[in-house]
Amino acid sequence: MTTTSRWRALTHHHLFWPVAVLVALLLVNVPFTPDFFAIHMTNGHLYGSLVSIVLFGSPLILVAVGMTLVIATGGIDLSVGAVVAITGALTCSYISDQADQGALSSVLLAMGLGLIAAVVCGLWNGFLVARMGIQPIIATLIIMVAGRGVAQLITDGQIITINSEPYKLIGGGYWLTLPFSIFVVAAVVAVTVLLTRRTALGLLVESVGGNAEASRLVGIRSMRIKIMVYVFCAVCAGIAGLMISSNTSAADGNNAGLWIELDAILAVVIGGTSLLGGRFSIGGTVIGALVIQTLTTTIYTIGVPTQTNLVFKAAVVIVVCLLQSPKFRAKVFGARAKAAAPAAPAAVAEPADSAPKMEVS
Amino acid sequence: MSTTTKTPATPGAPERRTTSRSARLLGDRRLPVLVTAGLFLVMYIVGLSRYQNYGFGDSQVFLNLFIDNGYLLVAAVGATFVIMSGGIDLSVGSVIGFTTMLTAWLVQDVGLPLLVVIPISLAVGAFGGFLMGYVIHNFEIQPFIVTLAGLFLFRGLCLVISKESIAIDDSEVSSLAQTRVPLGVGDLSIGAVVALVVLAAAFYILHYTRFGRRVYAIGGNEQSALLMGLPLGGTKIAVYTMSGFCSALAGLLFMLYIQSGDPLHAVGMELDAIAAVVIGGTLLTGGSGYVLGTLFGVLVLGLIKSIIQFEGTLSSWWTKIATGVLLCAFILIQRVMTTRKKN
Numbered sequence: 001m002t003t004t005s006r007w008r009a010l011t012h013h014h015l016f017w018p019v020a021v022l023v024a025l026l027l028v029n030v031p032f033t034p035d036f037f038a039i040h041m042t043n044g045h046l047y048g049s050l051v052s053i054v055l056f057g058s059p060l061i062l063v064a065v066g067m068t069l070v071i072a073t074g075g076i077d078l079s080v081g082a083v084v085a086i087t088g089a090l091t092c093s094y095i096s097d098q099a100d101q102g103a104l105s106s107v108l109l110a111m112g113l114g115l116i117a118a119v120v121c122g123l124w125n126g127f128l129v130a131r132m133g134i135q136p137i138i139a140t141l142i143i144m145v146a147g148r149g150v151a152q153l154i155t156d157g158q159i160i161t162i163n164s165e166p167y168k169l170i171g172g173g174y175w176l177t178l179p180f181s182i183f184v185v186a187a188v189v190a191v192t193v194l195l196t197r198r199t200a201l202g203l204l205v206e207s208v209g210g211n212a213e214a215s216r217l218v219g220i221r222s223m224r225i226k227i228m229v230y231v232f233c234a235v236c237a238g239i240a241g242l243m244i245s246s247n248t249s250a251a252d253g254n255n256a257g258l259w260i261e262l263d264a265i266l267a268v269v270i271g272g273t274s275l276l277g278g279r280f281s282i283g284g285t286v287i288g289a290l291v292i293q294t295l296t297t298t299i300y301t302i303g304v305p306t307q308t309n310l311v312f313k314a315a316v317v318i319v320v321c322l323l324q325s326p327k328f329r330a331k332v333f334g335a336r337a338k339a340a341a342p343a344a345p346a347a348v349a350e351p352a353d354s355a356p357k358m359e360v361s
Numbered sequence: 362m363s364t365t366t367k368t369p370a371t372p373g374a375p376e377r378r379t380t381s382r383s384a385r386l387l388g389d390r391r392l393p394v395l396v397t398a399g400l401f402l403v404m405y406i407v408g409l410s411r412y413q414n415y416g417f418g419d420s421q422v423f424l425n426l427f428i429d430n431g432y433l434l435v436a437a438v439g440a441t442f443v444i445m446s447g448g449i450d451l452s453v454g455s456v457i458g459f460t461t462m463l464t465a466w467l468v469q470d471v472g473l474p475l476l477v478v479i480p481i482s483l484a485v486g487a488f489g490g491f492l493m494g495y496v497i498h499n500f501e502i503q504p505f506i507v508t509l510a511g512l513f514l515f516r517g518l519c520l521v522i523s524k525e526s527i528a529i530d531d532s533e534v535s536s537l538a539q540t541r542v543p544l545g546v547g548d549l550s551i552g553a554v555v556a557l558v559v560l561a562a563a564f565y566i567l568h569y570t571r572f573g574r575r576v577y578a579i580g581g582n583e584q585s586a587l588l589m590g591l592p593l594g595g596t597k598i599a600v601y602t603m604s605g606f607c608s609a610l611a612g613l614l615f616m617l618y619i620q621s622g623d624p625l626h627a628v629g630m631e632l633d634a635i636a637a638v639v640i641g642g643t644l645l646t647g648g649s650g651y652v653l654g655t656l657f658g659v660l661v662l663g664l665i666k667s668i669i670q671f672e673g674t675l676s677s678w679w680t681k682i683a684t685g686v687l688l689c690a691f692i693l694i695q696r697v698m699t700t701r702k703k704n
Contacts, residue, residue, distance in 0.1 A: 133696065
């Protein structure tokens with residue numbers, strides 16, 4: 001009896017399914033690449049499939065963490081891909097204008113400029129959503145459409161390539177035997193978790209997502225919280241933009257961060273954060289982003305033609321969403337769940353009959 | 362058009378005698394359509410004054426707006442239905458791309474006649490939409506996520522068919538693509554005529570049939586539509602099926618327009634379609650709007666492209682920026698209108 005109840009407690013943990021999918025995906029690789037979990041040291045750098053999954057997944061993790069907080073307030077941010085492109089374009093075009101592209105001060109200044117642009121985008125999104133009360137999906141659509149145009153305007157429609165050693169560090173460099181971007185991601189995730197789980201901030205975000213009007217009435221400045229999460233999300237996207245452009249040493253207004261907003265939303269959903277807002281899980285999001293990156297890597301390693309990548313992604317999205325849908329679980333596992341535990345629906349994470357729209361304000 | 366303002370589930374603006382004339386004007390739900398039509402006119406006149414000597418005033422330039430944007434119009438009409446019902450369809454661009462790929466592959470590599478390929482493609486698109494609608498309704502998963510999966514799925518299926526683009530040199534296709542319908546002042550392509558027929562059909566369905574009223578009612582308030590006993594599931598699934606069908610049809614027109622299939626055709630076109638619907642004055646929360654507005658939305662977007670072409674020096678990214686600015690302006694107009702309504 002105790003084992004079954006312990007098993008049920010485990011399967012009902014909000015991270016159970018994401019972790020199970022991640023582990024399953026990792027294990028799929030073993031028959032194809034026997035030394036998949038091996039990590040070896042070359043030239044003082046750690047190499048291995050696991051390291052490269054985290055390395056290539058870093059921009060996605062960053063964007064997804066920012067997206068998590070936005071989604072927790074019941075919003076959504078479609079503009080992150082464009083913000084990635086704008087930040088990369090601005091930073092690279094500033095660096096390429098310098099006589100000495102390797103000078104640390106000008107690289108820092110360029111990165112600062114890029115991040116300021118990201119903050120401006122975030123403020124604009126936050127202003128439209130919180131102040132003007134526009135549906136988030138639409139408000140952020142504006143920068144999603146116009147932002148790529150702006151990025152191309154900055155780079156003059158060209159792909160700007162740069163040659164800067166210090167700038168290379170953030171996306172492609174190594175530090176303490178590990179890729180530097182892993183430290184950046186770890187820092188951002190740690191700060192986010194500390195701010196949201198060790199202070200009341202996370203609670204405020206969730207309460208705004210649960211009911212913006214009610215939380216305003218109990219004295220939470222929901223407008224300010226909303227603007228803050230959009231700015232945070234844009235800054236995360238900005239850092240991801242720096243990483244992507246630094247890794248390729250180039251700014252491409254057209255393709256940098258293309259579809260990253262969709263991957264990020266996917267990561268958030270896989271991680272168990274409800275799109276309706278009101279609760280979130282940073283850990284789940286990180287695992288979700290890793291699931292997506294592992295999926296991509298797996299498709300490469302097991303030798304499936306890479307073009308089927310998107311079909312697999314679609315299948316995973318649907319499976320994960322169906323597993324998380326209370327209605328689907330009730331229909332498929334319904335009889336068993338009812339016999340085993342009449343109170344099972346209460347343990348299910350999402351409220352089944354919440355408001356039909358994700359707009360709260 | 363006036364009949365639709367009386368649909369039961371979309372209560373009109375408060376029409377008290379005491380409200381001032383300007384308040385009544387702002388509350389009129391026809392306003393965004395009029396603004397878009399006005400904008401189109403202003404842009405057209407500006408274009409005329411700038412490029413008169415380059416032949417901007419030719420009636421054929423105007424008709425080319427329909428020829429060059431017929432596929433977008435069809436896709437946007439499908440998106441109008443979905444958005445009117447309070448949902449969203451992100452798979453539009455992928456379904457268009459997939460249809461061009463599928464038809465090009467069936468005609469070119471398999472060698473089926475075009476008359477067989479067309480119904481197959483339309484059926485595949487409609488079935489895709491049906492599946493998405495089915496999942497959205499029956500498992501209560503957000504339309505956004507389900508159609509996102511659809512976006513990935515169809516784009517992936519494109520690449521499964523072929524990584525390379527397939528050029529079509531089938532004689533039936535090229536003769537159909539080159540057929541022109543003379544109108545006296547110029548001529549239209551088959552694609553443009555089909556697009557106008559789709560528009561007329563959508564106008565009839567949305568404003569003069571029971572189904573159309575259900576779409577408005579569900580978009581206006583899903584709960585009360587359910588309480589009124591409207592068939593929620595059937596209508597929702599039908600709306601997504603229609604959107605899938607329209608996307609597939611748009612894909613066929615696109616294929617005729619470019620005469621090739623390419624896995625990267627129409628990437629991001631769902632955004633153009635959504636932008637056209639918004640600029641056309643349909644409320645994104647659903648329940649309010651006109652399909653004629655969508656026509657003007659598409660025409661405005663098309664006119665931006667033609668003006669940039671005539672300008673010659675402006676680069677194509679200005680199209681994106683201009684679309685974004687317009688989108689922003691119309692979203693703000695919508696916002697002002699909905700606040701008026703609430704008060």
